[in-house]
Amino acid sequence: MLWxxxxxxxxxxxxxxxxxxxxxxxYGGTLEERIQIDESSFWSGxxxxxxxxxxxxxxxxxxxxxxxxxxxxxxxxxxxxFVGNKNQYGTNMxxxxxxxxxxxxxxxxxxxxxxxxxxxxxSLSGTRFNISETQMFxxxxxxxxxxxxxxxxxxxxxxxxxxRYEGIGNQTALCSxxxxxxxxSGDALxxxxxxxTHGVHLEGCVKLLTDGTIWWEDGVLYTAQASRLELFxxxxxxxxxxxPEACAKERVEKAVFKGYDSCREEHIQDVQPLFQRMDxxxxxxxxxxxxxxxxxxxxxxxxxxxxxxxxxxxxxxxLLIASSREDSPLPxxxxxxxxxxxxxxxxxxxxxxxxxxxxxxxxxxALCSLPECYQPFFRYMKQVLIPSGTCTAREAxxxxxxxxxxxxxxxxxxxxxxxxxxxxxxxxxxxxAVMIWDYYEYTKDRxxxxxxxxxxxxxxxxxxxxxxxxxxxxxxxxxxxxxxxxNQFSVDGKNYFLALSNxxxxxxxxELLSIYLKARLEIGIKEDIVSHKVAEVLEKxxxxxxxxxxxxxxxxxxxxxxxxxxxxxxHLLGLYPFSQIDAESTPELAxxxxxxxxxxxDNFEITSWGMNMLLGYYARLGDGVxxxxxxxxxxxxxxxxxxxxxxxxxxxxxxxxxxLDGNTGFTAAMTELLIQSSEKEIxxxxxxxxxxxxxxxxxxxxxxxxxxxxxxxxxxxxKAYLKAGANGHCKIRYGDNSLAWEFRPxxxxxxxxxxxx
Numbered sequence: 001m002l003w004x005x006x007x008x009x010x011x012x013x014x015x016x017x018x019x020x021x022x023x024x025x026x027y028g029g030t031l032e033e034r035i036q037i038d039e040s041s042f043w044s045g046x047x048x049x050x051x052x053x054x055x056x057x058x059x060x061x062x063x064x065x066x067x068x069x070x071x072x073x074x075x076x077x078x079x080x081x082f083v084g085n086k087n088q089y090g091t092n093m094x095x096x097x098x099x100x101x102x103x104x105x106x107x108x109x110x111x112x113x114x115x116x117x118x119x120x121x122x123s124l125s126g127t128r129f130n131i132s133e134t135q136m137f138x139x140x141x142x143x144x145x146x147x148x149x150x151x152x153x154x155x156x157x158x159x160x161x162x163x164r165y166e167g168i169g170n171q172t173a174l175c176s177x178x179x180x181x182x183x184x185s186g187d188a189l190x191x192x193x194x195x196x197t198h199g200v201h202l203e204g205c206v207k208l209l210t211d212g213t214i215w216w217e218d219g220v221l222y223t224a225q226a227s228r229l230e231l232f233x234x235x236x237x238x239x240x241x242x243x244p245e246a247c248a249k250e251r252v253e254k255a256v257f258k259g260y261d262s263c264r265e266e267h268i269q270d271v272q273p274l275f276q277r278m279d280x281x282x283x284x285x286x287x288x289x290x291x292x293x294x295x296x297x298x299x300x301x302x303x304x305x306x307x308x309x310x311x312x313x314x315x316x317x318x319l320l321i322a323s324s325r326e327d328s329p330l331p332x333x334x335x336x337x338x339x340x341x342x343x344x345x346x347x348x349x350x351x352x353x354x355x356x357x358x359x360x361x362x363x364x365x366a367l368c369s370l371p372e373c374y375q376p377f378f379r380y381m382k383q384v385l386i387p388s389g390t391c392t393a394r395e396a397x398x399x400x401x402x403x404x405x406x407x408x409x410x411x412x413x414x415x416x417x418x419x420x421x422x423x424x425x426x427x428x429x430x431x432x433a434v435m436i437w438d439y440y441e442y443t444k445d446r447x448x449x450x451x452x453x454x455x456x457x458x459x460x461x462x463x464x465x466x467x468x469x470x471x472x473x474x475x476x477x478x479x480x481x482x483x484x485x486x487n488q489f490s491v492d493g494k495n496y497f498l499a500l501s502n503x504x505x506x507x508x509x510x511e512l513l514s515i516y517l518k519a520r521l522e523i524g525i526k527e528d529i530v531s532h533k534v535a536e537v538l539e540k541x542x543x544x545x546x547x548x549x550x551x552x553x554x555x556x557x558x559x560x561x562x563x564x565x566x567x568x569x570x571h572l573l574g575l576y577p578f579s580q581i582d583a584e585s586t587p588e589l590a591x592x593x594x595x596x597x598x599x600x601x602d603n604f605e606i607t608s609w610g611m612n613m614l615l616g617y618y619a620r621l622g623d624g625v626x627x628x629x630x631x632x633x634x635x636x637x638x639x640x641x642x643x644x645x646x647x648x649x650x651x652x653x654x655x656x657x658x659x660l661d662g663n664t665g666f667t668a669a670m671t672e673l674l675i676q677s678s679e680k681e682i683x684x685x686x687x688x689x690x691x692x693x694x695x696x697x698x699x700x701x702x703x704x705x706x707x708x709x710x711x712x713x714x715x716x717x718x719k720a721y722l723k724a725g726a727n728g729h730c731k732i733r734y735g736d737n738s739l740a741w742e743f744r745p746x747x748x749x750x751x752x753x754x755x756x757x
Contacts, residue, residue, distance in 0.1 A: 363664070717734050
């Protein structure tokens with residue numbers, strides 16, 4: 001439970017609810033309430049077949065030639081043309097605010113009686129307050145079974161209400177009422193990311209049930225003499241609906257027929273089992289009797305509140321459930337399904353960033369026992385990224401397979417970015433494809449792998465095989481030109497973006513090709529010319545290197561770094577989330593990672609996802625002390641009153657916006673402190689922060705489709721239960737102790753303090 005003794009003043013203080021498609025931010029006002037209600041497919045822009053520029057392949061070859069000869073100046077000059085076109089790219093826009101104004105009540109609001117809360121387990125937001133002697137109660141949720149936003153208001157005496165729905169940065173509005181249903185209508189039109197004439201059309205429907213009277217006047221719904229009011233609202237767009245108006249009305253009608261209480265019960269029965277799959281406690285005395293914003297302030301002031309960390313952990317799972325359901329029409333974007341209207345007004349856009357953010361948003365899905373949440377991501381890959389990415393591979397690179405770059409949208413943008421300083425990175429699609437194996441290892445969903453997963457991997461691999469080239473001088477298969485997201489290097493005192501075989505590119509190619517061979521073996525595909533080529537490229541990829549400062553090199557050469565505190569650490573992905581670097585099997589590389597972090601963190605360009613990467617790195621390095629410091633620093637510098645972990649502060653270029661991966665990525669990395677698993681090994685409590693002396697983690701997923709419950713006390717493992725979901729064998733590790741386990745589906749292994757003696 002998140003709870004407060006005052007209403008939200010800013011958007012970032014409001015409380016999020018959602019059903020995977022409709023997202024609402026609840027302010028919890030008293031006499032006047034604001035609830036921003038958005039819809040995930042409310043996008044400006046349109047599809048275009050002209051985003052890939054002719055001549056890109058020839059230009060790429062020229063840049064490669066310049067880079068191979070060390071002529072970075074020429075590569076930089078040519079690189080300004082190594083871009084795509086931003087044709088009606090668009091952005092996911094906020095739809096509007098539901099505004100409520102209480103009337104007909106006498107007296108003052110009693111601030112001492114105020115309560116605003118978010119119930120994570122049941123996905124309900126509520127507000128209680130008194131006006132003199134009259135108690136008011138307001139509750140809302142967004143139902144996935146009904147696909148409708150539902151709200152009720154109850155009072156101890158009769159009240160009136162003025163109800164508006166007003167667009168945010170667009171002309172959407174509550175525009176008519178037929179005596180029974182209100183109609184909402186608008187268009188996703190803007191001029192920063194599209195031309196102001198392209199975008200989806202939206203239709204919505206609203207219905208009130210009350211024991212009072214209702215009338216309509218000048219765009220406002222009025223009620224009077226009500227003691228109870230129920231509101232049902234749906235928003236639909238033309239992105240996926242031929243007749244959004246009819247769909248919205250039908251969904252509202254069905255919800256009204258059920259009634260608020262039945263919709264509420266159905267909603268709880270839908271979300272509660274997902275949330276309850278896991279539980280976490282860090283052993284400290286529960287402080288839930290203290291308001292959440294006060295607890296956050298206490299932590300910032302240096303007080304320990306481990307139960308707040310546990311709440312933050314579950315909050316990440318809650319947000320993933322609320323923003324990415326199995327039937328969601330789109331995967332989450334930068335803000336999930338909630339929209340603070342910041343990215344819409346800067347160059348960044350509220351879209352799918354696939355050079356880090358979209359991937360991190362889903363790292364907690366299978367790991368934290370929510371594999372269904374992955375489905376919108378995979379459906380988006382299959383239906384949008386791959387068809388468009390196939391055209392991009394052919395038109396831009398004359399290559400087989402499919403690719404995507406840095407950013408994407410529902411319109412199928414897979415081209416090079418439209419700005420040279422961030423758009424020249426060709427492996428966003430490869431990184432998306434890698435996520436297939438993350439899902440498969442945790443679920444062993446063989447039908448998915450056979451039907452869709454392998455084909456998606458195969459296309460990504462075929463592009464990579466055409467993209468890499470043999471450099472006879474070095475003897476390596478090289479990749480590029482590209483940047484190391486989103487960084488620069490320095491040669492002879494001048495900064496450049498483009499290079500060949502940046503560490504991030506090489507490790508992603510290595511991960512993708514290794515996964516591909518495993519997938520073939522898993523479903524019994526025989527060796528062929530493609531698998532032989534994959535093996536050849538894997539053998540001759542550039543190795544990891546250590547630089548003159550002892551750091552893991554970010555580039556093929558040990559370039560100087562003009563931005564040593566850069567927010568991206570993509571060259572360290574081999575440690576986390578992948579497992580190419582290990583503190584025990586590759587200690588020199590692991591030490592290089594540690595040195596890289598030390599160099600970066602001095603005056604670090606702090607972002608929510610960047611801090612989550614550091615947390616994951618320290619977890620894999622077995623450094624619970626440093627991990628605990630990262631968590632404390634995250635709360636001190638980034639966590640807002642509603643537990644959102646934001647992109648730096650309002651003075652940064654991101655203007656303090658909230659990205660969903662700030663929270664879901666935190667949950668995923670925090671899990672790594674308590675358990676780490678691979679196909680062949682499970683590590684129990686590998687990086688336990690020393691202050692986390694007692695606790696439990698229940699229902700966490702482990703690879704090979706297993707589950708684990710872990711209990712610890714006095715900083716040591718007390719007991720653990722492992723349940724197998726597939727056939728296999730692995731090593732169980734705790735500190736210096738280990739044991740071998742062969743298992744079949746349903747087998748359970750109990751480990752306790754006497755297991756190792």
